[in-house]
Amino acid sequence: MTMAQRDSSAPKRDTYTPDSLLAVAVAVFIERGYDGTSMEHLSRAAGISKSSIYHHVRGKEELLERAVGRALDGLFGILVEPGASGGRAVERLEYVTRRTTEVLMAELPYVTLLLRVRGNTTTERAAMERRREFDHRVADLLKSAVAEGDLRGDVEPRLATRLLFGMINSIVEWYQPHAAGTREHDDAAVVDAVVRLAFDGLRVS
Amino acid sequence: MTMAQRDSSAPKRDTYTPDSLLAVAVAVFIERGYDGTSMEHLSRAAGISKSSIYHHVRGKEELLERAVGRALDGLFGILVEPGASGGRAVERLEYVTRRTTEVLMAELPYVTLLLRVRGNTTTERAAMERRREFDHRVADLLKSAVAEGDLRGDVEPRLATRLLFGMINSIVEWYQPHAAGTREHDDAAVVDAVVRLAFDGLRVS
Incomplete structure (x- = not known):
């Protein structure tokens, strides 16, 4: 699934594992650069809310650290x-x-x-x-x-x-x-x- | 001279040659990425006004083309x-x-x-x-x-x-x-x- 397809989809139920959320985040970091990526970008790419992401990690730096x-x-x-x-x-x-x-x-x-x-x-x-x-x-x-x-x-x-x-x-x-x-x-x-x-x-x- | 030093200096007289203006632009393109660079960024890095830059080139794409x-x-x-x-x-x-x-x-x-x-x-x-x-x-x-x-x-x-x-x-x-x-x-x-x-x-x- 491409980013664009994710972007246009309705918010989905959060069925992410640590690994699958990390994979989405890394794709966004590579596309936009780490500095250019906001939690909003991650939320849109993952198709879940920012608060759902905060349920998994403290923030984008933790995702970078894991990656x-x-x-x-x-x-x-x-x-x-x-x-x-x-x-x-x-x-x-x-x-x-x-x-x-x-x-x-x-x-x-x-x-x-x-x-x-x-x-x-x-x-x-x-x-x-x-x-x-x-x-x-x-x-x-x-x-x-x-x-x-x-x-x-x-x-x-x-x-x-x-x-x-x-x-x-x-x-x-x-x-x-x-x-x-x-x-x-x-x-x-x-x-x-x-x-x-x-x-x-x-x-x- | 670093970018930061350029940024803080007062506007200077435009003594740029095509080559020396290109060198400044290329440094900014590498630092910010071409997409992330505006004429304003180029103007600040060169220490001359945007209209002075337009005196040399049609725009940032011409600078990229030359580089x-x-x-x-x-x-x-x-x-x-x-x-x-x-x-x-x-x-x-x-x-x-x-x-x-x-x-x-x-x-x-x-x-x-x-x-x-x-x-x-x-x-x-x-x-x-x-x-x-x-x-x-x-x-x-x-x-x-x-x-x-x-x-x-x-x-x-x-x-x-x-x-x-x-x-x-x-x-x-x-x-x-x-x-x-x-x-x-x-x-x-x-x-x-x-x-x-x-x-x-x-x-x-």
Whole structure:
């Protein structure tokens, strides 16, 4: 259902779960920007009254907190999976690259919102801080893989990490999760392409 | 000078050139979004009256047109340079990758604005169309390099092009053009890192 259809519908009974209300809010945040979204906009998009929304959450900042929290929990969860914890650093980094791409596609709106957060509120600043912490953990893994002789040492690790995340995060610009069957690239092909290009590049070796 | 400083200053004499007025407008478009920018915002940021701005341009859409035109002219200019026109496709693609990164850094605000354009006006739709045309030209080059046996054929060319541009374009998220000397990575290091990672990947070959 599109926003426009929701807008034109009569107020409906509040059958929202925390997750389904969050999904509506995140779609509005992405469309209007978090700063540009009011409780009135959320009420209209959800098709329930503002007081019904306040029955679920204290306000829009709590919705933002849950949304970016969901994205960050997904990302940090990767780091404690067995594939990220044992073996050579290069294998762990390859695993983290693969899983980060999968989490981005599985949690697309939440990760999209996380990537757009700019730090005007406490919640936004905390989210940026956790995102930086994730980036640093990955940069450390990359450094270890360089030290172990598996990754090239002629690109500064922080810069390499930035470009690696740049490639992965750019997927939010064009990936369409609901177009399964008709979509241009299937999920596994996207994940494989990211890993191949990141580690071995475009050139025939 | 920051926007805030401009805002608090008294109206000044109009000594703008087309380029210097454009630079102010682009900074406001990036900060507020094109849709969220009024002539009043532009007038305040420039420190001159709205009628002075109308002396230079017909309105804000003309400013947008010039700004994204500057970015697009920079990008299309690359394709007619000798390095992009002769030799094996892989060498031409490597040249275009290097130069695209250089143009992005040299024309940072204009390219940033181009990347954010979403297509609500004729100017925006035309800019998106030209940007897609540039992407197609690069995808064709990539296909030729695969056909010549220099690039891997196991990643779909359109997907490879998207990930390549994803990596390059992500530089706008963190690159600081005015921090020369104190900036984290120097320009040549960024360009070299993009070319190395895109073509040969992170792994030691």
